[in-house]
Amino acid sequence: MVQKLTEEQCKRRDAFLQKKKQKGKPTQSASQRNAIQILVTNVTQEYLEPQELYPLYSLRWQVEILFKTWKSLFEIDHVRTMKQERFECHLYGTLIRILLSSMMAFQCRYLLYQKHAIEGSEYKGIQQAKQSLPFMARAISKGITSIIEVIKTVYENVCRHGKKEHRSKHISPFDILNLSYEETFSG
Incomplete structure (x- = not known):
């Protein structure tokens, strides 16, 4: 286009x-x-109008930010020499930490956006969730009430320290995805 x-x-x-x-x-x-x-894409005009392409194209940058965050916080690019079996365990463990941290961070960011119309930083949200993982592991043995308390603490920390700076007239990824979601699932 x-x-x-x-x-x-x-x-x-x-x-x-x-x-x-x-x-x-x-x-x-x-x-x-x-x-x-x-803008180059393999999506035809039958599925997507040219004016709808730019907001979706801008989501590509969000993927880059996410991978940069994972690389920075979880140091996935630094691995010592080890046996293959140990490396596989290390890799699976790291991927589980990334999954848990990302899920918690994105839920906190989503609630922050829904309740206060404030977008949270991907980096800061995942950082707060990653720091809470040892507490989460201890809370699992204590029961559901302890788990909820840890999640509430992560949410409060993201609210307090994880706000994203916004440029004027900048459309949020949440806005883009919500628009796409509504168009896809309406009717």
């Missing part, structure tokens, strides 16, 4: 390029390229 940008969008891109570039003016061909946006 090739789309001509509005004048305001072109000005923002030009300002960004000027900041990035130290000296000189952009060439005419660079200015012309700046006036269009190209």
Whole structure:
């Protein structure tokens, strides 16, 4: 999909390029390229209108952020030399920690968004959930009440420390996914 940008969008891109570039003016061909946006997908127009493509395309960045978070917090790129069986156990354990932390963080972020219309940071939410895993392990042996208390503590910490900074006129991933969900499952 090739789309001509509005004048305001072109000005923002030009300002960004000027900041990035130290000296000189952009060439005419660079200015012309700046006036269009190209998005490539294998989804046909039968399923998705061109104007609906950009918000979904922007979700790709959310996936990148999620993988960066996993890599930073769980250090999945640092593995010592070990036997294959031990590595498999280590890998499965790490994947379980990632799954539990991500599930808790996303539920907390979702509740924060539903109750207060505030988007929580992926990184901070997963960090809070990861820190609670040892407490969760102890709470499992004590019973359901203890587990709920740990989850409430994670939620409160995400509310207190996990708010995401928002750029103006920026659509939240929750907004994009909710829109997509409503369109998919309506009727």
